[in-house]
Amino acid sequence: MxxxxxxxxxxxxxxxxxxxxxxxxxxxxxxxxxxxxxxxxxxxxxxxxxxxxAPERYAGAPVIVTGDQFVHQTVRKSEEKTKTKAKQLSEQAWVPASLADRLRRVPGVARVVTEVSFPAYVAGRRFQGHGWESAALTPYTLRTGRAPKAEGEVVVEAASGLSVGARVPVWTAAGSRTYQVTGVTAQDLPSQDTLFFATAEARRMAGRAGQVGAIGVFPGVDVSGVLKGALAYTGDERGAAExxxxxxxxxxxxxxxxxxxxxxxxxxxxxxxxxxxxxxxxxxxxxxxxxxxxxxxxxxxxxxxxxxxxxxxxxxxxxxxxxxxxxxxxxxxxxxxxxxxxxxxxxxxxxxxxxxxxxxxxxxxxxxxxxxxxxxxxxxxxxxxxxxxxAARVPVGRLVAGLLCAAGGVVLTLVLSALTTEAASSPLTLLTALVWTVAVSLLGPVIARTATALLGVPLRAARTAGYLAGAGLRATSKRLASVVTPLSLMVAMTCTILFVQTTMGHAAQEQATAGTRAEHVLGPHVPSGTAAAVRGLPGVEAVTEVLRTSVRVGLDKYGAQAVTADGLGRTMDLDVVAGSLDRLDDGSVAVSRTAAERLGVSAGAKLRLTLGDGTPAELRVVAIYSRGLGFGDLTLSHTLVAGHVDDPLGTVLVAAPSVTRADLERAAPGVGVLDRAQAVEAGAANAEVNYVAMGLIIAFTAIAVVNTIAMSTSSRSRELALLRLVGTTRRQVLRMLSLETLVAVGIAVALGTGIALVTLAAFSTGMTGSVVPHIPPLTYLAVIAAAAALALLATALPARLVLSRRPVELIGARD
Structure with a gap:
């Protein structure tokens, strides 16, 4: 260069x-x-x-020991070379409480502090519950009151606004109970709300007999020699463990x-x-x-x-x-x-x-x-x-490049239609739309010339502005192509980004709607005793407890639900295509059809997987079902999973056609009660993060549209001046420019919509099994209206600025 x-x-x-x-x-x-x-x-x-x-809760401990938060897999690349890969678990990995005794025997260790953690809910607000023994890890000190000693006592943070003697209703996996505040801490953690219980009470509520979540070691000595299946963290690494x-x-x-x-x-x-x-x-x-x-x-x-x-x-x-x-x-x-x-x-x-x-x-x-x-x-x-x-002829090199890009678009579209995981298909979706747009850009003059030939007839039949617009477009198809390219890019990218999310969300919501049979859903965090109370109500036919988690098969991550099997067919229909859910127990699993094809398993096969906290399990496949988007790729037993998730408080499906919402609210005070439609809508995936990120691309293409059209209009000052000198009125010139812009918008909308439809159809085929993507009509019309409005605005503003000057000045101007 x-x-x-x-x-x-x-x-x-x-x-x-x-x-x-x-x-x-x-x-x-x-x-x-x-x-x-x-x-x-x-x-x-x-x-x-x-x-x-940076660590907060573990800031006072020089060394923190926790379970290994990764699942590992060794891949043999050749006879001599192997590579170990690791992927993070979705839940916290716990360690045996006996490890604390081994750490105490390490030379140089003066003190060892254990910690258990569990979610605790107060009036719908989530707190992290701990035993008071772990307060030294921060360290927490008391501003007023004393440490909790008995089962019904709790210490709260200063920011809670509570004082000693207050009574606090708390929900945990062990049930709901009202606790008395015995102390208030002098410290608050900026990013987490904390409750401290008596040590024995905390371990009971955590429900992990013989296990602890973390161990603090004082002072900072090397303890790696006694760690098996656990890791030691120091410095800022403690923040990753926390x-x-x-x-x-x-x-x-x-x-x-x-x-x-x-x-x-x-x-x-x-x-x-x-x-x-x-x-x-x-x-x-x-x-x-x-x-x-x-x-x-x-x-x-x-x-x-x-x-x-x-x-x-x-x-x-x-x-x-x-x-x-x-x-x-x-x-x-x-x-x-x-x-x-x-x-x-x-x-x-x-x-x-x-x-x-x-x-x-x-x-x-x-x-x-x-x-x-x-x-x-x-x-x-x-x-x-x-x-x-x-020149009327398009260079041969440009034509060849355009055709090669179109061929690349075809290949990418076919590959995209075969992908069944969102992690693989999402990046390729945008790339496919871009490659098709590049092809359109390279072939733009040919497309523009063909389009103007077709649209020129109705334009020429119009009045002065239409005749001038048709003649101008016919003479400058290259300029039209330069305007159409960013417009079609904007339409294609906007439609692709928006409707990938709506396609996935609609497919999942359709499956959830079709598969949810329960008349009521309790949630989102229901204490364990609530399900038993609801089962005893007259008119309740079936109750299903549901937990959401994710597991790994090898290193691949799969969304999973854990359900109680009793009466499952009355509350949930997964559309089983092979096997039966009647045999679902702690040693079995049901798999969605998409996941089964990817894993190569069928009913009766064995499936090795890793639960959310790193616990390995070998389960028998008892059923294959089709509604994986709505309910998760794997369905497991509730009792198998409940002890291996951070938050075992899930939702409860209730089949009770004769029971009213008021009846359930009385039986489960403080628990939200939704009907079937509300529950499906509440469970819809949140795509706001993707919209925020990809919205920048949309904003950039919108700026490019305004930029290009404004440049194109401003460069025509001499042409517009000559039109004024030969008697064309200012209004006729503006109408001519608006018609040209609307023609460009029409061509761009057709091209951009075509690109988006091809891309979305391939994405939908792979991800949902249907070639028809979900495109909300009002959203699509809003995209087109926004593109037209931007284009007309980018044309009108510079055109009015140019026409505000005298024609003689414009003809004499250099730029």
Whole structure:
């Protein structure tokens, strides 16, 4: 790149930029936004790779020992080489309480403190319950009162607003009970609410006989020699042991930052190439004159490269600085949505900024180089002729590239239709839509010429504005193509991002609606004794307790539900296609049809899996069912799973057609009671995190649309002035431009919708088994209306600005 751009050419580029500010404003905006996006995504990725969480509850213990939170698998790559991979568990892994005794015998260890943790609910608000023995891990001290000693006593944090003597109703997996406050701590933890119970009471409520969640070791000595199946953490590593969600968030940030950053970069390159192509197209006369006065192709290429370099450096520098602010905004949204813990610090380093700057400069230079290839290669006489009358023929290389991209789109579409996991299909979905959009971009002049030939007849039949619009579109199909590309990209990406979520959500909701037979659902956190109380009500036919978790088969993660089998057929219909759920017990599992195909199992087969807390299990497959999207890929026994999840308080399905909601509310005071429709709606997946992340791509394409159309309209000042001089009124000119824009919108909507439909149909086929995606009509119309409104606004504003000047001034103006 440096060999092509001499200092002389950079000097020429500086003078050119000074006199053609408007022409380069569009390229600057596109590169600025691209750099900001890449920098923000880079910060998310960097945080996922290097972010850390400072300990809170474990801040006072030099060493924390917990269970291994990962499931491991050794993969043999060759005869001599093996590789061990690890994936995080979904629940906390506990360790034997006897490990504390072994740690006490380690030389140098002065004190060992054990801890049990369990969820405790007070008026619907979740607290983390512990035994008072673990207060030393922080350390907590008492501001008033005393430590809990008996079963009915509790210590609360200062922020609770409670005082000694207050009575607090608490729900746990062991049941509900009212506790008396005996003490208030002097400390509060910023990101968690805590209750302390008597040590024996806490262990009873945790329900993990002979196990503890963590062990603190004082002072910080090496204890690795006595650890089997457990890990020791020191320093900031203690934060990872304390906040299990932080590690999950880091993994999510790596995948999200990588996917979003890669998509942003591809979209940016497509947008920037289109912007530079339009800019160079507007300067064909200038480039032709330079060639005519003996400027060599190398010199012209160097001038254009110098301009691109300067614009890229300035836009990339400012954009990467803005990207830091965008990264903090994204983090705040993810924290608010619960996808990222508050205390996972955002990593701020120069690497994302440098990467964004490099990406902007490289994209600018490559875009200028690609866009100027024909302009600097053809002979000066041909260049002058094309400046006055653009060539009708599309270069053969562009046609071949467009057809190759279309072929790539076909291949990606076929691959996408065969993928059955969301983790694999989601990145490929956006890539498929992008490849199809690139194909449309490359074949744009051909598509535009064909479309204008078809639409020209009704336009010419219209009045003056329609006749002028038809003639203008016919003469400048290349300019129309440059406007259609970002518009079709916006429609395609917006529809794909929005309707991937609606397709999955609708399929899951349909299955949940069809499969839920219970008239009432209690939840979301129901104490264990409530189900037994409801079973005793007159008119109750069946009660099913349900827990949600995830398990791993090998390293692959599967969503699972755990249910009580008694009366299951009356409350839930999984649409069993093989085997029977009547035989579901602690040694068996039912598997969805999609998961069974992926795992290669059938009814009667054995399935080895790892429960949420790392406990291995070998279960017999007793049934295959079709409603995996609505109820989870695996269905297990409630008694098998309840002892291996962090929160064993789940929902309760009640089949009782003659029992009213009021009857259930009296039998289960304080527990929410929903009917079937409300329960299905409440259980719908929340896609807000994906909308926030991918919404940036949509916003970027919207800016590109406004940018490109505004550039295209502003460059036509001489044309519009001539129309005014020959008698066309200002209103007729504006109507002509609006008609041209509406034609571009119509073509773009057709192309973008086609791209989205092909992509969504492939996604839906793989994920839901149906070729028809779910597209809410009002949402789709809103997307089209937004695209049309943006396009008309981007046309009207610069056009009114141009027409506000006298025609003679416009004809004499250089830019």
């Amino acid at each position: 440096g060999a092509l751009i001499s200092m002389e050419m950079i000097s020429v580029a500086l003078r050119t930029l000074r006199h053609r500010k408007a022409a380069f404003a569009g390229a600057f905006v596109a590169l600025f936004c691209a750099a900001a996006l890449v920098c923000a995504c880079g910060m998310l990725l960097d945080t996922g790779l290097r972010g850390s969480v 906040f299990l969600g932080a590690e999950k968030a880091r993994v999510k940030l790596i995948s999200l930052g990588g996917a979003l950053g890669g998509t942003a970069l591809l979209v940016a390159i497509l947008v920037v190439v289109g912007t530079f192509a339009l800019s160079i197209q507007q300067r064909q006369r200038e480039i032709a004159l330079l060639r005519a006065v003996a400027a060599t192709p190398r010199q012209v290429r160097g001038m254009l490269g110098g301009e691109a370099l300067l614009v890229g450096v300035v836009a990339g520098t400012l954009g990467s600085a803005a990207g830091v602010g965008l990264g903090f905004w994204l983090r705040s949204r993810f924290v608010a949505l619960g996808a990222m813990p508050e205390n996972l610090r955002l990593v701020v380093s120069p690497f994302p900024m440098l990467a964004a700057l490099g990406a902007a400069v490289l994209a600018a230079w490559a875009a200028a180089h690609l866009s100027a290839r024909r302009a600097v290669r053809i002979r000066p006489v041909e260049a002058l002729g094309e400046a006055e009358l653009p």
